[in-house]
Amino acid sequence: MTNKEVVLTIEGLKKLEEELELLKTVRRREVAARIKQALDFGDISENSEYDDAKNEQAFIEGRIITLEKMLRNARVIDEVEGTETVALGAKVRLKDVDYDDEEDYFIVGSAEADPSTNKISNESPVGKAVLGHPKGTIVEVNVPAGTVRYQILDIQK
Known part of the structure; x- marks a missing residue:
């Protein structure tokens, strides 16, 4: 997989960083608690709460990986260089x-x-x-x- 450059404004960078922080700190804990609660119900072979929580956990972990990769390859446009021609950030x-x-x-x-x-x-x-x-x-x-x-x-x- 190639590491494609991700072009972001400062606002876009902050938004992605905030989403990543929320997923790592809040959402991971919430899903872990849901998994633990579902395990307390007993048999996981027919436990829909457990399956839902595991699916959500997989989605969150995938999104974390995606965001981390995007942020590693980010190029921030901090200011448009002029207004003579249309440019990124304009x-x-x-x-x-x-x-x-x-x-x-x-x-x-x-x-x-x-x-x-x-x-x-x-x-x-x-x-x-x-x-x-x-x-x-x-x-x-x-x-x-x-x-x-x-x-x-x-x-x-």
Whole structure:
């Protein structure tokens, strides 16, 4: 398995570190207590509480490993280098040329992408299309329904 670089903002780094800390300190103990309680019920061959707790334990341990690997390979973008062109960490105002809709997006690494909060990955179709382009540029993004054209209206740190 390759150790792919994980690009994070300072906010994204803190969020992953907090999740890792919560899993290691709180969630591990909770699951261990659930396993111990399930074992007290006796026969584990048909004990659904035990099976559920062991499955949750496996998920938590897997997530801990994933987070530790991500943090080891993290490259933090502490500040956008300028606002002449779209870069990782930038806030970008895009206008849908065909529908005249405007929306602000944050360009982040894939590890902290969250479309519900307008954080789009630099690896997403829109993220790839706008990266490196200056204000005023119209970019085309291929989507399943066809092609969408966006104009870059503003770039902020």
